[in-house]
Structures are given as C-alpha cells and as structure tokens.
Amino acid sequence: xxxxxxxxxxxxxxxxxxxxxxxxxxxxxxxxxxxxxxxxxxxxxxxxxxxxxxxxxxxxxxxxxxxxxxxxxxxxxxxxxxxxxxxxxxxxxxxxxxxxxxxxxxxxxxxxxxxxxxxxxxxxxxxxxxxxxxxxxxxxxxxxxxxxxxxxxxxxxxxxxxxxxxxxxxxxxxxxxxxxxxxxxxxxxxxxxxxxxxxxxxxxxxxxxxxxxxxxxxxxxxxxxxxxxxxxxxxxxxxxxxxxxxxxxxxxxxxxxxxxxxxxxxxxxxxxxxxxxxxxxxxxxxxxxxxxxxxxxxxxxxxxxxxxxxxxxxxxxxxxxxxxxxxxxxxxxxxxxxxxxxxxxxxxxxxxxxxxxxxxxxxxxxxxxxxxxxxxxxxxxxxxxxxxxxxxxxxxxxxxxxxxxxxxxxxxxxxxxxxxxxxxxxxxxxxxxxxxxxxxxxxxxxxxxxxxxxxxxxxxxxxxxxxxxxxxxxxxxxxxxxxxxxxxxxxxxxxxxxxxxxxxxxxxxxxxxxxxxxxxxxxxxxxxxxxxxxxxxxxxxxxxxxxxxxxxxxxxxxxxxxxxxxxxxxxxxxxxxxxxxxxxxxxxxxxxxxxxxxxxxxxxxxxxxxxxxxxxxxxxxxxxxxxxxxxxxxxxxxxxxxxxxxxxxxxxxxxxxxxxxxxx
Amino acid sequence: xxxxxxxxxxxxxxxxxxxxxxxxxxxxxxxxxxxxxxxxxxxxxxxxxxxxxxxxxxxxxxxxxxxxxxxxxxxxxxxxxxxxxxxxxxxxxxxxxxxxxxxxxxxxxxxxxxxxxxxxxxxxxxxxxxxxxxxxxxxxxxxxxxxxxxxxxxxxx
Numbered sequence: 001x002x003x004x005x006x007x008x009x010x011x012x013x014x015x016x017x018x019x020x021x022x023x024x025x026x027x028x029x030x031x032x033x034x035x036x037x038x039x040x041x042x043x044x045x046x047x048x049x050x051x052x053x054x055x056x057x058x059x060x061x062x063x064x065x066x067x068x069x070x071x072x073x074x075x076x077x078x079x080x081x082x083x084x085x086x087x088x089x090x091x092x093x094x095x096x097x098x099x100x101x102x103x104x105x106x107x108x109x110x111x112x113x114x115x116x117x118x119x120x121x122x123x124x125x126x127x128x129x130x131x132x133x134x135x136x137x138x139x140x141x142x143x144x145x146x147x148x149x150x151x152x153x154x155x156x157x158x159x160x161x162x163x164x165x166x167x168x169x170x171x172x173x174x175x176x177x178x179x180x181x182x183x184x185x186x187x188x189x190x191x192x193x194x195x196x197x198x199x200x201x202x203x204x205x206x207x208x209x210x211x212x213x214x215x216x217x218x219x220x221x222x223x224x225x226x227x228x229x230x231x232x233x234x235x236x237x238x239x240x241x242x243x244x245x246x247x248x249x250x251x252x253x254x255x256x257x258x259x260x261x262x263x264x265x266x267x268x269x270x271x272x273x274x275x276x277x278x279x280x281x282x283x284x285x286x287x288x289x290x291x292x293x294x295x296x297x298x299x300x301x302x303x304x305x306x307x308x309x310x311x312x313x314x315x316x317x318x319x320x321x322x323x324x325x326x327x328x329x330x331x332x333x334x335x336x337x338x339x340x341x342x343x344x345x346x347x348x349x350x351x352x353x354x355x356x357x358x359x360x361x362x363x364x365x366x367x368x369x370x371x372x373x374x375x376x377x378x379x380x381x382x383x384x385x386x387x388x389x390x391x392x393x394x395x396x397x398x399x400x401x402x403x404x405x406x407x408x409x410x411x412x413x414x415x416x417x418x419x420x421x422x423x424x425x426x427x428x429x430x431x432x433x434x435x436x437x438x439x440x441x442x443x444x445x446x447x448x449x450x451x452x453x454x455x456x457x458x459x460x461x462x463x464x465x466x467x468x469x470x471x472x473x474x475x476x477x478x479x480x481x482x483x484x485x486x487x488x489x490x491x492x493x494x495x496x497x498x499x500x501x502x503x504x505x506x507x508x509x510x511x512x513x514x515x516x517x518x519x520x521x522x523x524x525x526x527x528x529x530x531x532x533x534x535x536x537x538x539x540x541x542x543x544x545x546x547x548x549x550x551x552x553x554x555x556x557x558x559x560x561x562x563x564x565x566x567x568x569x570x571x572x573x574x575x576x577x578x579x580x581x582x583x584x585x586x587x588x589x590x591x592x593x594x595x596x597x598x599x600x601x602x603x604x605x606x607x608x609x610x611x612x613x614x615x616x617x618x619x620x621x622x623x624x625x626x627x628x629x630x631x632x633x634x635x636x637x638x639x640x641x642x643x644x645x646x647x648x649x650x651x652x653x654x655x656x657x658x659x660x661x662x663x664x
Numbered sequence: 665x666x667x668x669x670x671x672x673x674x675x676x677x678x679x680x681x682x683x684x685x686x687x688x689x690x691x692x693x694x695x696x697x698x699x700x701x702x703x704x705x706x707x708x709x710x711x712x713x714x715x716x717x718x719x720x721x722x723x724x725x726x727x728x729x730x731x732x733x734x735x736x737x738x739x740x741x742x743x744x745x746x747x748x749x750x751x752x753x754x755x756x757x758x759x760x761x762x763x764x765x766x767x768x769x770x771x772x773x774x775x776x777x778x779x780x781x782x783x784x785x786x787x788x789x790x791x792x793x794x795x796x797x798x799x800x801x802x803x804x805x806x807x808x809x810x811x812x813x814x815x816x817x818x819x820x821x
C-alpha cells in the first residue's frame with residue numbers, strides 16, 4: 001500500500017512537471033514537430049523542388065540553394081572577386097567590375113528579383129543590386145553567370161532596387177542616399193542637404209529578347225532616402241511604389257533625426273506617364289559618367305563601356321508623374337499583393353501595418369484629395385488612400401510576401417516572428433517564431449501574380465546558438481516553414497553565406513531544362529582561342545608573351561615553355577577542348593599574384609602572369625579531372641632580361657640538345 | 665515460463681530483422697550476381713551500343729567527307745589520338761577501320777560512356793590508358809565524317 005502511494009505521488013509529480021514544461025514557451029530546440037525531417041528530405045541523387053536565389057549580402061555574391069533541402073548548389077560571383085572561379089582575376093572578367101571609379105573589387109548585394117512575363121516568374125534572368133557603388137547586375141540562368149552590370153549615375157547607394165515590372169519592361173534603382181547631382185558642384189557643406197541634395201529613381205529598360213539593360217530615364221526627386229519598392233501589377237501595372245524615409249532631410253545622426261516624423265512616404269510613380277513625357281521631349285539630357293559592362297558567351301569575354309549621358313525627368317515640374325502617400329514611421333518594405341490592388345507599407349518603427357488600395361489612390365488623385373505638397377509633389381491624404389491597418393501585428397514589420405490565397409506574411413524584426421494576416425479583413429491568422437531577428441522572408445513567387453505557396457523562408461540576422469560556434473563570426477541563417485496547412489510549421493534551418501537580404505525562388509522545372517552544359521568549341525569566338533592542339537603556339541609581342549594553350553584530359557599543350565624573360569608579361573590563353581558536361585579544367589602557375597582560371601568545356605580564359613624571378617615555374621590543372629590529373633602539368637623557364645634563350649614550346653617532345661643551357 | 669520468454673525474444677528478433685528494405689536489397693544483389701555470371705548477352709561487341717547498325721560503306725573514299733573529318737579530328741580528337749599506331753592518351757588510329765566495323769566506331773564516338781561500361785575490349789583498354797574517352801559531343805554527321813577520315817588514314821582511296 002505504501003508502495004502504491006509513493007507510485008501515485010511520483011505519477012502526480014510527473015504530471016505536474018509535464019504540465020509546467022508545457023506552459024513554458026517553446027524553445028528553439030522544441031519548436032520543430034515530428035514529420036519535419038520527412039518534409040525536407042531529398043534522397044541522394046534526387047533533385048530539389050525549387051531553386052532559391054539568395055542575396056549574399058556583404059559577400060557581394062548571389063547564392064543558390066535547393067528547397068526544401070537547404071543544400072547550397074552554387075555561389076555565383078557578381079560584384080566581388082572570386083579567385084575560385086577566376087572572377088575579376090581573369091583578363092576576360094576584369095571589365096565586369098569596372099565602374100566610373102575604376103576597378104571596384106567588392107560590393108554589398110542586397111536584393112534579388114527573377115524576371116517575369118505576365119506577372120509570373122519566367123526563369124530567364126535574376127537581377128541583383130550593388131548597394132555601395134550603385135549598380136544593377138543581370139545573371140543569366142542559362143549559364144548561372146553574371147552577364148551584365150550597369151552602374152547608376154546620380155545615385156548615392158542603390159538600395160531600392162532591382163525590382164521589376166510585370167513583363168520585365170523595367171528594372172528600377174532608387175537611391176538610398178540623396179546626394180548632389182553628378183553634374184553639380186559636390187564640394188559643398190554637408191548641412192546644406194535640404195537645398196542641394198537630390199533623390200533619383202532610375203528606370204532601366206530590359207530588352208525582352210536578350211535581356212540587355214539600358215538606363216531609359218531617371219526621375220529627380222526631393223532629397224529623401226529611398227528604401228524599397230515594388231511595381232504595380234494587373235490593374236496597377238504602369239505604376240511603381242517606392243518607400244522612403246528621412247523626409248526630415250537629416251544629414252547626421254539619422255537614427256534620431258530621421259525618425260521624428262510620424263509619417264514618411266510611399267512614392268507612387270506613374271511610369272506610363274513618364275514614357276509619355278519622355279516621348280514629348282520633356283526629359284533633360286544630363287552629363288554623367290557610368291560604366292556598362294557586358295559579358296559575351298561567344299567571345300567568352302567582357303567589355304566595359306563608359307557612358308556619358310542620361311535623360312532626367314523632374315518630378316517637381318511634370319504633373320501627374322509622382323505622388324506621395326503618407327506611411328507611418330520610416331517604411332521599409334513596400335509590397336504589392338498578387339491582385340495588384342493592395343500596397344503594403346511596413347513602417348519598421350510602427351506598431352501597425354498600413355495597407356493601401358490602388359483603386360482609392362486613383363480616386364484620391366482624381367478628387368485631388370491632397371493634404372499639401374512635399375517638394376512640390378502632391379501628398380495624398382492618408383485616409384483617402386488607405387484600405388485599412390493591421391492592428392498590433394508584432395514589432396518591427398519589415399517585409400511582406402503573399403501566398404495567393406488571400407493572405408500576407410510579414411516579417412517582424414523586433415519580435416522575431418512571421419505573422420500571417422488576411423489582406424481583406426486585416427486580421428492576424430497565425431504567427432510563428434523565428435530564430436532570431438528575421439529580416440527578409442520569401443515565398444516562391446511571393447511578389448508575383450502567381451505565388452507558389454508551399455513554403456516560406458525566413459532570412460535571419462542573428463543566429464547565436466543555432467549552429468556549432470565558429471568563433472566571434474557566425475554564419476547567417478535561413479529557416480524554412482511549411483505553409484501548406486493553416487499553421488506555419490518550422491521544418492528546417494540552414495546556414496547561408498554573407499548576410500541574406502531578399503531572396504526569390506522558382507520551381508526547378510522553369511530553370512533546369514534550359515541550363516547550359518557546355519560551350520560548343522566550334523562557336524568559340526575568343527580572339528586567342530586554340531581550337532585543337534594544332535593551333536597552340538607561343539607568340540612574343542615586345543615584352544608581352546601570348547601562350548595559346550589547350551587543356552584536355554590529361555595534359556596541357558604546350559607544357560614546356562622556354563624563352564620567357566624577366567620583365568615579360570605572360571598571358572596564358574587556355575582553351576578547354578573538352579565537350580562533355582562537368583569537365584572544367586583549372587590552371588595555375590607558381591608565384592602568380594592572381595587567382596586561378598577555371599575553364600568550362602569549350603571556353604577560353606586568360607591568366608596574366610608577371611614572373612618576378614629567374615627560374616623554373618611549374619604550372620598545373622587545379623580541378624581534379626581524371627585518373628591522370630596529377631600528371632596534367634608543365635613547366636615554364638624564366639630567363640634573365642636580355643637572355644638569348646629562344647622562345648620555344650612543346651608537349652611530348654624533349655628539348656633539342658642544342659638548347660642553350662642555363663647561365664650562358 | 666522461461667521457455668515462453670525465450671520464444672518471445674526469438675520472435676521479436678525475427679520481427680525486428682524482417683524489414684522489407686532488406687528483402688529488396690538481397691533480391692537485388694542476387695540479380696546482380698546473375699548478370700555477372702552470364703556476361704551481358706544483350707551486348708554485341710561487334711556492333712557496340714548506340715543507334716548505328718549494319719552500316720554498309722561504299723568501297724571508294726568520299727574525299728570531301730574525309731576532309732571535314734580531318735578538321736573535326738584536329739579540334740576534338742588530336743589531343744589524344746595520333747594517326748600512327750603509337751599511343752598518346754588513347755591508341756593511335758592506324759588500322760582502326762580494319763579492326764572495327766563502322767557501326768562500332770560510330771557508336772563509340774557518339775555514345776562513349778555506355779560503351780566503355782560494357783565493351784570488353786574498351787574495358788581492357790581503360791586499364792592501360794586510365795582515362796575514359798570523353799564524350800566530345802559529336803553529331804551523327806561529325807562521326808560519319810571522322811570514320812571517313814579514319815578510312816583515308818588507313819589508305820582507302
């Protein structure tokens with residue numbers, strides 16, 4: 001009986017403890033439920049469902065993950081050097097990083113936008129922005145390589161970019177920092193911000209056949225900070241919406257001075273009207289300087305062109321071009337729902353989310369329901385544009401994506417959660433914690449007309465205890481949630497490179513079948529290509545030595561080179577003769593103050609090498625290519641300046657005995 | 665009672681081992697053994713594997729075709745094959761057209777990976793060369809032109 005009593009007591013205690021445990025908020029470790037592993041498991045040899053293109057933040061690159069596995073598939077170098085792929089190191093890719101400031105080896109890549117046709121992701125290109133030295137890049141999804149980079153003049157930092165219109169007619173770029181226009185005197189006191197500093201938003205046209213970009217026009221605006229933007233779609237196609245803060249015009253301690261106004265603005269731009277004004281000759285040609293860089297898959301080389309003029313439309317003079325809509329407290333995300341009717345402004349310091357109605361905005365403009373002007377631009381009355389507010393959604397709303405089922409999901413930075421709410425009735429329907437401090441979030445197609453809402457991914461700013469500690473610097477983190485049911489369910493964490501900002505995802509089918517396997521050697525138009533070993537040679541032009549080299553499993557041709565002298569610049573133009581998928585060859589030479597080359601099948605790539613001493617320099621293939629990869633190597637002999645050693649090259653033959661020995 | 669316990673544990677062990685995945689695996693390995701024992705009867709070492717069979721080539725050489733074949737050879741093949749009988753990376757080409765039927769050559773050129781995996785002679789060759797002949801993505805026409813060039817190299821006029 002005593003035994004029975006104590007058993008009972010233990011039982012009661014267990015219940016009590018269990019109950020107490022259940023009352024505690026779910027910790028990071030217990031927030032995952034039973035079948036999560038099943039949902040994210042992609043068996044070996046199987047493909048993921050989605051490509052997830054994730055900004056690499058301050059790495060300057062674009063990463064590609066598979067979803068739902070979270071496996072890293074590729075890092076595409078865009079704005080920063082990548083010695084692994086020779087990006088910015090090979091002679092062919094150096095022009096891609098040229099700017100009006102010269103060669104710039106790094107940038108801060110924030111935002112990612114997949115090209116669209118009829119408001120749906122078409123899987124052709126990814127556009128990304130360079131935040132620091134203002135640029136927009138286009139990545140070609142046939143090659144997963146950066147195909148084009150265009151610099152933005154009259155811009156102080158390209159943050160509000162590269163958002164696109166529903167047929168990729170335009171990619172936009174709004175300046176984060178207002179600055180004096182490029183053609184005005186910039187040597188002025190900083191505290192003359194309000195008089196002298198201007199904002200601009202640029203509309204970059206995209207050729208619908210080949211994707212080539214061109215700055216169609218810029219709109220000059222009063223000095224504010226443009227933050228983010230999204231294009232109208234469907235009924236609001238023809239309009240673009242930009243969030244802006246610092247309507248205070250502060251130039252110091254923005255943390256305080258740019259957070260004073262109760263409301264900043266969303267700027268609505270009627271870009272169809274801009275096209276009319278442009279046609280009517282209302283644009284001013286303005287002298288500027290910017291670089292436009294293109295990579296050719298035919299010549300396997302980039303070119304950089306410096307352009308010197310841009311057309312500017314003045315928002316203060318051209319009626320009906322721009323309108324300001326008051327938006328609470330320093331709005332960050334500016335997101336348009338799949339129907340094109342609702343515009344969500346996420347005031348990052350506000351305790352509510354305002355949702356504007358496009359129909360009401362149009363009516364307010366017709367009725368001239370303005371509360372005044374800002375910099376000569378009409379300011380629409382808040383209530384006249386407002387559909388409604390989501391009350392108490394959480395703290396620090398940043399970005400909103402849509403599930404296409406009438407709901408929006410907003411990331412809450414301060415309260416570390418995702419909050420799902422209904423667009424029509426503005427009621428919160430679900431919330432789920434993130435670990436920790438979510439910035440951006442992403443639903444595949446979540447900013448298009450047709451979201452593919454199986455998952456939402458949270459991109460978090462803080463990881464703290466999520467992964468094994470790696471010293472003071474920790475990896476950034478993404479978290480995958482299943483949103484196919486009523487409740488959002490956390491199913492996976494995966495680390496990311498750099499700091500992830502915006503990301504986009506698309507069904508694998510829309511991209512994978514167009515993925516190029518190799519470059520046809522017959523179509524190689526590189527001026528230094530060797531199409532076959534018969535065309536290999538070494539040519540001296542003054543102090544420049546051009547090596548026309550081929551690589552195929554498992555030898556380099558030529559692999560013995562003599563007659564190079566100190567003071568020479570040697571250019572190894574290496575052509576990969578392979579015509580099979582997944583057989584790149586690498587190339588490196590001892591002592592080169594340069595990266596390696598990584599040459600795809602059928603491609604020609606050039607490594608510049610300036611030898612710094614006399615001697616024998618080994619060179620070799622760096623990418624394990626075959627059982628005889630270790631044999632894929634050679635030597636270059638470097639003689640003193642003025643040496644009489646004749647220029648010679650060979651593969652598979654020993655040098656003639658009459659060769660001049662060293663030292664003679 | 666003790667006896668029952670033993671029976672129970674035996675039953676449990678059997679149950680625990682009787683996992684359907686394992687059955688499948690053992691079935692597969694059985695099938696694999698069978699293939700190894702019988703060789704691969706579906707593979708014809710005279711024809712090779714690919715889309716070409718029973719090719720009748722005219723006696724006389726098509727010089728234009730051979731010339732085109734020579735150009736392809738220089739870009740895509742010469743890195744590894746000499747025109748003599750000397751081995752470079754792969755064997756020299758002298759005599760290759762009398763050693764192999766044209767359909768075998770055409771199949772090997774256009775479908776190297778499948779052939780290397782099955783052809784007894786190519787497997788023996790791989791042990792010597794250690795480099796699998798790469799797929800150089802030749803079209804059917806390219807392959808035909810190459811064979812004509814091989815014929816020219818073997819003295820056909």
